[in-house]
Amino acid sequence: MADTGTGKWLPSYQGFPQAWGPHPRKRMLMTPLLVFLGGIFAFAVPTLVAAFFQLMFFNAPVSNNWAPLSASAIEGRKVFVANGCVYCHSGYTRPQDVRAGLLYLYPRISLPGDFVSNDSSPNLFGTARIGPDLSQDAGFHPDDWERAHFSDPRFVEPMSIMPSFAFFTDQQVEDLTTYLQVRAGKDGLLRYATELYAKKVQIIANGIEDPPIGFQGAKLTLNDVKDLAENGSNPPPGKIFGLEWPAPLNIFGVDRSYWLADNPLPVTKENLLRGRMVFQERCIGCHGDKGDAVSEAAKFLRPMPIDFTSADDAGGGDDTSAGMLYYRVLRGIQGTAMENFGTRLRVDDIWRVVLFLKTIPNGGLDPDKVPTTDMYIQWQPPDGLLELVKNMPIQKNVDFTEKSEPDDPFVLAARRFLAGFNNDDKFDLPGFGELSLAAARDGIKAIYNQLLDQGWNDYFTRGGSPSVPTSQRDILPAFRIDQR
Ligand code: HEC
Ligand code: HEC
Known part of the structure; x- marks a missing residue:
């Protein structure tokens, strides 16, 4: 290995056997036309499969949770789009987003059938989540919280980075609030109905006025x-x-x-x-x-x-x-x-x-x-x-033979509001009437039906499509265990 510097110690290298023929001609076999057509093909096939076939052949069945928007909510939706809320707030949750949705305690994986009506077009899915997803925000806060928050988010959430919308008119505030409170389908309507019922009870039990609407409070x-x-x-x-x-x-x-x-x-x-x-x-x-x-x-x-x-x-x-x-x-x-x-x-x-x-x-x-x-x-x-x-002893008189979790979502919502009540507790709240789980169940159910009917009537009036069978309306909302 004396003369490694010269490289001569390496065996001489032959690239290919002598017997091989000459190289093919040195030019591209694909013609420009073929490249052009191939490019179009490569672009068109995925687009066709992923976008157009979906549009043509995918008719998502209306989900059980779907509920139409009221006329006021449709107006609120316009305010939502016009003011760029959609840039910071998405409107759907995928399975992998559900932990983020836990902000509301009641995350729900969005289904295609939640977004079927022509009212949902253009879809407000959004892409960025600078703020929380709002697809299930309904009923997490009462209306008066929403108003204070729009006026200046720092009023209620000292560290918020959301801009102030203090320039809204009272009407815009009310429509936008309605939109947020009813856009989450039936599950959201149940929560919102519970908030409305509870608000009525709070107002009477405290002997106070209703909260000022719009931005009246700011005065x-x-x-x-x-x-x-x-x-x-x-x-x-x-x-x-x-x-x-x-x-x-x-x-x-x-x-x-x-x-x-x-x-x-x-x-x-x-x-x-x-x-x-x-x-x-x-x-x-x-x-x-x-x-x-x-x-x-x-x-x-x-x-x-x-x-x-x-x-x-x-x-x-x-x-x-x-x-x-x-x-x-x-x-x-x-x-x-x-x-x-x-x-x-x-x-x-x-x-x-x-x-x-x-x-x-x-x-x-x-x-x-x-x-x-x-x-x-x-x-x-x-x-x-x-x-x-x-x-009213701390020890509840629980009957273990009875099914401890009733299926009725309105009973569960009533229990969430009046968490200290036993089934048979009953009091008179002067100016309101009976305060009990049974009365709260009926009261919440009545408000829920009113909200749902309002949406359906407005949907018919504006000729909403698709036409959903009224049997869909009778499917009950869900009240999941994690919501209690
Ligand atoms: C620059 C981004 C941004 C814009 C634009 C924006 N938000 Fe927000 N939003 C946030 C952030 C961040 C939060 C979380 C902090 C908070 O509660 O204020 C939030 C919170 C919220 C909440 C409360 C969620 C909850 O239940 O705690 C609602 C409701 C809401 N925004 C609605 C709206 C509406 C309606 C608009 C348009 C008028 C809007 N946002 C515009 C960033 C934004
Ligand atoms: C968006 C406004 C808001 C924020 C933010 C808020 N509260 Fe409250 N809080 C209220 C209101 C309104 C009541 C009165 C409810 C009532 O009269 O029953 C209340 C009542 C309470 C009560 C019940 C007091 C009692 O004697 O019955 C406690 C405890 C409480 N808040 C603690 C807190 C704490 C701790 C925080 C922060 C982690 C907080 N609050 C943040 C609005 C707020």
Whole structure:
């Protein structure tokens, strides 16, 4: 291997056997025409199969969940398109998107049959998800929340990046809200009907006015808000086991397991600080940066957000055990703008923010202080609640021979609203009537049917196609276990 530098040590290399003939002529065999036709062919076949054949031969059967849009919702849909909502909000969920859809607790995989009518053209599928998918947003918030959110999303969601739409007319706000509340098909109509029913009960039990429509609320001042909070409510007379309205409603809205529950976390400085951070990131929009419920959002919301500055309420309020506060943050309060944070906050952080709430009367939110353990106010069950628990024991009288989950979606929706009720509990709410699971079931069902009929009538009137057999209308909505 002495002369490796010359490469001579390699055997001489022959590319092909001597016996092979000469190379073919050096030119492309495909003519330009063939390239052109081949290109067209390669483009046309997939387009034909993936697009045109689908259009011609794929007639998706109308899904069980499909429900036509009302005339107002059609107007709202136009506002939605014209203002670019569709660029940030998609309108369908694929199986792999369903976890993202969990924001609403009731994700649903979209079916082709959800989007069949000519009202859905052009389809508002959208591609970007800068904001959450809105195909199942219906009934997640009441209308008053939507209005405050359109006016300025930061009013209700302090960290939101959604633009403000404060230039809308009142009519546009109402139509757009209707569109969002009815676009999710029957499942969404059931949730929206439950919100509407619960709102009626909340308004009467609190003795307050209906929320202002459109952007009317924006005309109020913060002083008006203060005044309304102090003098704007006139709850109905009468008591339930010694409790005045609306305390019983607040308690009946909470699963009994939480009625007397205390906070499982110790009152430490770390827990309180973390709780304060959560409060400042998520809650001050509505509950106010001083925790006194004087906020921009409060102008739009009825019932108004709760004032957390009262020591009496924190310490002895009939309906303010740590467990009950926790449940309301975890599940939201139906018929009010109080949001369901269960899918957005960790369970331990919810307990921490609830710990923190009970330092607010002693300056926990004071910008010059940090919350300390001696600011914490320990809640003691008041006599009124103990009396109620004597009559409505925490231990539910469950009959295990009975099927524990009824199929009727309206019963399930009623149970979601009045989570603290047993089947046979029944009270009179003056100015409203019977408050019970059976009455709530009937009330929710009536509103649901009204919403559905409105959509169907408007669909006929505008000659909507395809013509869907009316038997489709009678298929019940779904209320899934994860929605309860
Ligand atoms: C620049 C992107 C963007 C545009 C444009 C936009 N949004 Fe949003 N939207 C968001 C983001 C981000 C959120 C999540 C934060 C929040 O709740 O504000 C959101 C939240 C929402 C929610 C609340 C979802 C929920 O249940 O918590 C609704 C409803 C909504 N948008 C409707 C609309 C409508 C209607 C329009 C058009 C008028 C619109 N958005 C325009 C980004 C956008
Ligand atoms: C979109 C507005 C809004 C936001 C955001 C909001 N709340 Fe509320 N909250 C309300 C309203 C409105 C009520 C009053 C409901 C009622 O009167 O029954 C309420 C009630 C409550 C209650 C029940 C209080 C009681 O004494 O019965 C608790 C606890 C609560 N909120 C905690 C929170 C926490 C913690 C956050 C942040 C993680 C938060 N809220 C964010 C609007 C909001």
